[in-house]
Amino acid sequence: MLTNSDLAAVAAMIPRLDRLETVDLSGCDGIVMDDGVLTSLLRRLHGFPAGPTLKQLCLAGCRGAGREVVVEVVSLLKSPTGCRQLLSLDLNAIAVPGSLATALCEAARAHPTLRSVSLASTRLGSDAASRRAITELLGAAKLESLDLSWNCFPLEVFQSIGEAVNKSLTLQHLRLSNCTGCRAALGEAPCTSFLEKIAGGASALKTLDLSANLLNSAGALVLEDALERHAGLQELNVSQNSLGTTGLRSILRLLGSDSCGLQSIDCSDCASCGEEQGGSEGGSTLLAGSGSHFNAANPCGRYELDFSRSCDRAALRQLYKLCQRARLAPDKAFRDQEFSEGPLSHPSAAGSGGVWPVPDSGKLQATFGIEAALPDYFPAPKAPAEAESTAGRSFLRRCLGEGLLRTKPSQRKLAALLSKWAAASHNDDKEEQLLLLDAFSRGFQLDFPALKLFLSSSARPKEALARLLHCAAVETSHLQLLYTLTSGLDEHLSLYRSCRQLLHFDPENPTGRYKLDLRNTADYALAESLMALDRWESAVAQREGRADCSRNGDWSNIRNCSHGGAAIRKVREWHLHDWGSLSLDYVTWRRPTPGASELALPWRDWQRFLQTLTEGCADADDLLASLRAVSGSGGLFLFSWQLRELLGLFRHEKHRVECMVISYLRLVDPQNAKILRARIQNLSEFKALALRLGRSSFSPRTLPSNSTWGFSRIDLQPPTWCSSRAESASRTSAMCLWCSQMAQATSLRLGFRSSGRLNLCSLQRES
Numbered sequence: 001m002l003t004n005s006d007l008a009a010v011a012a013m014i015p016r017l018d019r020l021e022t023v024d025l026s027g028c029d030g031i032v033m034d035d036g037v038l039t040s041l042l043r044r045l046h047g048f049p050a051g052p053t054l055k056q057l058c059l060a061g062c063r064g065a066g067r068e069v070v071v072e073v074v075s076l077l078k079s080p081t082g083c084r085q086l087l088s089l090d091l092n093a094i095a096v097p098g099s100l101a102t103a104l105c106e107a108a109r110a111h112p113t114l115r116s117v118s119l120a121s122t123r124l125g126s127d128a129a130s131r132r133a134i135t136e137l138l139g140a141a142k143l144e145s146l147d148l149s150w151n152c153f154p155l156e157v158f159q160s161i162g163e164a165v166n167k168s169l170t171l172q173h174l175r176l177s178n179c180t181g182c183r184a185a186l187g188e189a190p191c192t193s194f195l196e197k198i199a200g201g202a203s204a205l206k207t208l209d210l211s212a213n214l215l216n217s218a219g220a221l222v223l224e225d226a227l228e229r230h231a232g233l234q235e236l237n238v239s240q241n242s243l244g245t246t247g248l249r250s251i252l253r254l255l256g257s258d259s260c261g262l263q264s265i266d267c268s269d270c271a272s273c274g275e276e277q278g279g280s281e282g283g284s285t286l287l288a289g290s291g292s293h294f295n296a297a298n299p300c301g302r303y304e305l306d307f308s309r310s311c312d313r314a315a316l317r318q319l320y321k322l323c324q325r326a327r328l329a330p331d332k333a334f335r336d337q338e339f340s341e342g343p344l345s346h347p348s349a350a351g352s353g354g355v356w357p358v359p360d361s362g363k364l365q366a367t368f369g370i371e372a373a374l375p376d377y378f379p380a381p382k383a384p385a386e387a388e389s390t391a392g393r394s395f396l397r398r399c400l401g402e403g404l405l406r407t408k409p410s411q412r413k414l415a416a417l418l419s420k421w422a423a424a425s426h427n428d429d430k431e432e433q434l435l436l437l438d439a440f441s442r443g444f445q446l447d448f449p450a451l452k453l454f455l456s457s458s459a460r461p462k463e464a465l466a467r468l469l470h471c472a473a474v475e476t477s478h479l480q481l482l483y484t485l486t487s488g489l490d491e492h493l494s495l496y497r498s499c500r501q502l503l504h505f506d507p508e509n510p511t512g513r514y515k516l517d518l519r520n521t522a523d524y525a526l527a528e529s530l531m532a533l534d535r536w537e538s539a540v541a542q543r544e545g546r547a548d549c550s551r552n553g554d555w556s557n558i559r560n561c562s563h564g565g566a567a568i569r570k571v572r573e574w575h576l577h578d579w580g581s582l583s584l585d586y587v588t589w590r591r592p593t594p595g596a597s598e599l600a601l602p603w604r605d606w607q608r609f610l611q612t613l614t615e616g617c618a619d620a621d622d623l624l625a626s627l628r629a630v631s632g633s634g635g636l637f638l639f640s641w642q643l644r645e646l647l648g649l650f651r652h653e654k655h656r657v658e659c660m661v662i663s664y665l666r667l668v669d670p671q672n673a674k675i676l677r678a679r680i681q682n683l684s685e686f687k688a689l690a691l692r693l694g695r696s697s698f699s700p701r702t703l704p705s706n707s708t709w710g711f712s713r714i715d716l717q718p719p720t721w722c723s724s725r726a727e728s729a730s731r732t733s734a735m736c737l738w739c740s741q742m743a744q745a746t747s748l749r750l751g752f753r754s755s756g757r758l759n760l761c762s763l764q765r766e767s
Helices: 004-016 035-043 067-078 098-110 128-137 155-167 191-197 217-227 244-255 310-325 371-377 388-399 411-425 430-440 448-456 461-472 478-485 489-498 521-543 594-599 603-616 620-631 640-647 653-666 670-679 683-693 725-746
Strands: 022-024 056-058 088-090 116-118 145-147 173-175 207-209 235-237 264-266 301-306 334-339 363-368 512-517 558-563 581-586 750-752 757-760
Touching: 004 035, 035 067, 067 098, 098 128, 128 155, 155 191, 191 217, 191 310, 217 244, 217 310, 244 411, 244 430, 264 411, 301 310, 371 388, 371 521, 388 521, 411 430, 411 448, 430 461, 448 461, 448 478, 461 489, 461 521, 512 521, 512 653, 521 581, 558 683, 581 683, 603 620, 603 640, 620 653, 640 653, 640 670, 653 670, 653 683
Parallel strands: 022 056, 056 088, 088 116, 116 145, 145 173, 173 207, 207 235, 235 264
Antiparallel strands: 301 363, 334 363, 512 581, 558 581, 750 757
16 A cells, blocks of 8 residues: 555656656545655646556545645646646546536546546545536547536436536446435436436437435336437446336336337336335325326326426327327327416327427316227227127237337347346345335336246245236237146245235126225236226227216226225226225126127027036036126126026025126127016116116116106206297106106105105105
């Protein structure tokens, strides 16, 4: 280890050398060097032999280096007798006074050969002069690598760095590790302003280090949006940031994006307290979404965006990109919008560099949905039978499995994801393994060979299979995957129990009640599928001119929805969370086409079907599971008399109700549904069916003798749309005649008022 006297001897020896290519004092960081000795050494570097031959000068960590040392470094860079062939300059951990920062950076910029500069922990950015100096340095014509780590930069400096980097044609390696002292006023990391400035992919960056910069999941969304088009970027370091599962998922989507050239990421120590274990980063289930809660795989819902926040601006750009993938004009995707600064006109196309223009001020409240694009993106089948029996699965395969909502990495980017996955699996850091597994388990789609590769390189293959099974479910049958990838009966049964609802889900007949634990990735994937199916089916129903039969008048198939015990009335505005329990009833819009009656089983085949069904099932629950398995994808359509026979197989009310829910909307002759009433033995069954299926779906042809009516008053005033007084009188008389017939059939007590209103005084049928 060199001492001051040793260093003085080395300095005296320099003129006797033939050439000097490297001066590296980085190993002396434990010794307090005398400023005079260091200055004497640097002065010996002028002229021969160091002047024309020195390539690398490293003074990193030289304790005791002061103002005079910085002055001599500036002289070496500017003087004609100085180091004119210098390629690398390292002044890490040497305090650069603000008065000399500008001179140092200007000298480095003007140097003809300098390509690498390291100014980490030099107190740059502490005053306005040094901030301007950084911008000057980034303008160097041949600068390829710059290290500004461990300097505290405010938001304005990050913006200036971003603008300069975007203009630079040579800068390939940039390190900004731990350059954030505290969060900005809005709670965001200041480095997000740098990321927004480099969006568009115009820079030449290949390596970017943003470790330890207070980035969270919202900052990760800004990073994903900014770097998505950087085809030259290869390495990214975001370690020691509290990204959590949501933020890490943004980084992995970036790694799997074809438009980004990223091949390697460092995301160690990125756990976020309370979020990666299934919690949420704050907020109630009923609150509107914002940029910090953006979900790329389920982006539809109500948003409240504050455009003074970079994460909300990034969220809006992500919504625009989804519109572009779905071939939908953004104006058609946003409805019920309120903007604080007047009418907001959404752009029809991306701007320069592929960056969508968004406002930088104001607040927007709007509901986002892609329903208008879904009928064109995947039209409903027109022919019966074959196309109809695979329509739901085909839609999910295209919507979720081909990259519209979920991320499906190409073969080129799959290698990068597998490399990161394998590296984490062979690491002893269990926290990083679980974090990666949780991030991979939501929002990604894999084909079967890729899933096998993930499992073979995993340190926890059983746990990985339970969490990743649904990722390939759209491509392949769930049960086929289950039988193929499990190695024993115990493993098979354990996986079956954790994924039971997903394994029995049939997209061709999704009608039923679902109780899902959203912490379970299989249940979460099922919820995503139901949300996507709901939007597609309702959009097709509107396109075909059907009437709205939804419970809340929003065309949603989902009824009786609650999350964590809180009722969800406006399902189309609600954002799917990855925590809590979700309970809902799903009632499909799809009905058998007119030609489907030819597919219903004839009497003899039906009797064999019933015999096989009853002999192969141990109890009523098994019978219902078998019936659901063949009702949709199996192409089972029923006549009313067949459903009546099915109901006779069940003794208990709950089983009959479940059988009706599974089979009622598969009837090819719903006009004959009256014959089923004998099997509905009491009023509670009827109410349960009406609650789960909805009266509009369950009893559109119900006669007064079959039901209890809840109308409180019928208005017999002349309708305003009648063309004449005679027509009004005719229609009023017809309504009175109908009410009289209903009264005779149901023994209702009717009371009339002189004002012309008919009041149904009794709502229950009298015995």
